[in-house]
Every structure is written in structure tokens, then in C-alpha cells.
Amino acid sequence: MFERFTKDARAAVVGAQEVAQALHSATIDTRHLVVTLAESGGAAAGALHDGGLDPADVAARARRSVAADGGLDDEALAAVGIDLAEVRRRTDEVFGQGALDRAGRQGRRRSHHPFAPDAKKALELALREAVRLGDKGIDQRHLLLGVVRADCPGGRVLEAALREAGSDVAALRLAVERSRHAA
Incomplete structure (x- = not known):
């Protein structure tokens, strides 16, 4: 299937891996792909904009969603009297921005990030979208359609932003x- 990916789609997949690594995620899921597509400035970002979304906002939402999955539970800590926002602020002051999140994820660093099942499904659905539309290659727009079509975290981020x-x-x-016809 990857042989049908255009240069920009391949770059998006590589970018998703880089985002997963930067966010210290164990796997690449559709939210990492959404970040890359939204931040690319390419066809998918243009389609997000044309669909009524701010691509930068979409990327930020996806990043927050990833952080929320692997982070500390604010409500649980508040129940025992710990103000996580204050702990985070003080930690950032002393050790630098994002130090608390980095410290919690140090043991999970990996050089290889496998695709999560939702990302694999979205890539498969991107192929189906390209076939449905009669396109020979799979580009960023097909990847975006695959994410939207899949029942996945990245799709839920997009749906919430759209709503x-x-x-x-x-x-x-x-x-x-x-945007496909305009290209």
C-alpha cells in the first residue's frame, strides 16, 4: 500500500512518527497523524481551513489529547489535595517547560514507534478513499479522510473541533x- 503514497503523504507518516517521539508516545496513533496533517501547510491543512477549522487549533487539540492520555489525572490528584496546575507551574520554573511530563515518560523512550491499530485502520481507509475517488495515489487529503472515516482518537479530535x-x-x-478538484 505504501507504494501508492505520494511524497506529501509519506512525509505526513514520517511526521507522525516524529510527533509520537516528541510527545514520548509508545505508538503512533491517528492523533499524531492529525498533528502532522494540520501543521504541514499542505493540502490537508488547506482542507481543514476550508472546512471551517483553524489547522493550528486542530494540531493543538490533538497534542492535548495525546498528553491527556499519558499524563497525570488532575481530578484524582485534586481529590487528595494536590493542585496539579501549581505543581506543574513550579516544576516548569525550576526544571524548564514540560519537565514534569518528560520525567514521567523517561522510561518509555523508544527509537521505533509502531503504528497503533487505529492508525493502521486509518491508513487502510485512506487507500479505500483514494479508490472511491478514482485517484491513483494516496495523498494527504486521503489520509485526512481515512482518519475522519475511522472510529479513532484522531477522528474524535476532528469531530469535536468541527462541532x-x-x-x-x-x-x-x-x-x-x-480541494482535490482544485489541485
Whole structure:
């Protein structure tokens, strides 16, 4: 399947791996792919914008979602009298921005980040979207459609952003398909 990926789609997959590594994630999931697609400035970011979203906001949401999965539970700590925001602020003051998150993930560093099942499914669905649209190659827009079509964390980030922007998945799909014809 990867032989059908365009140069920009391959770069997005490599970028997702880099995002996973930077966020100290054990695997590459669809949220990492959403970050890369939104930050790329390419066709997928353009389609997000045309669909009523701010790509920078989408990327930030996806990053926060990843951090929330591997981070500390604010509510559980508050129940025992610990103000995590204050602990985080003081830790950042002394050890630098993001020190608490880095410290909690040191033992999980890896050089190879495998794809999570949701990311594999989204890549498969990107191929199906390319076939459905009659395209020979799989580009960033197909990857975005694959994420939206899959029941996955990255898709849920996009759906929440769309809902808050007063839009929906159908509008995003339409924006992607329009951008495809304009290219």
C-alpha cells in the first residue's frame, strides 16, 4: 500500500512518527497523524481551513489529547489535595517547560514507534478513499479522510473541533473533495 503514497503523504507518516517521539508516545496513533496533517501547510491543512477549522487549533487539540492520555489525572490528584496546575507551574520554573511530563515518560523512550491499530485502520481507509475517488495515489487529503472515516482518537479530535466551529464531518469531507478538484 505504501507504494501508492505520494511524497506529501509519506512525509505526513514520517511526521507522525516524529510527533509520537516528541510527545514520548509508545505508538503512533491517528492523533499524531492529525498533528502532522494540520501543521504541514499542505493540502490537508488547506482542507481543514476550508472546512471551517483553524489547522493550528486542530494540531493543538490533538497534542492535548495525546498528553491527556499519558499524563497525570488532575481530578484524582485534586481529590487528595494536590493542585496539579501549581505543581506543574513550579516544576516548569525550576526544571524548564514540560519537565514534569518528560520525567514521567523517561522510561518509555523508544527509537521505533509502531503504528497503533487505529492508525493502521486509518491508513487502510485512506487507500479505500483514494479508490472511491478514482485517484491513483494516496495523498494527504486521503489520509485526512481515512482518519475522519475511522472510529479513532484522531477522528474524535476532528469531530469535536468541527462541532465547536459549527460544522460537521460532511462539510470537511466536502472541503477535501473540493480541494482535490482544485489541485
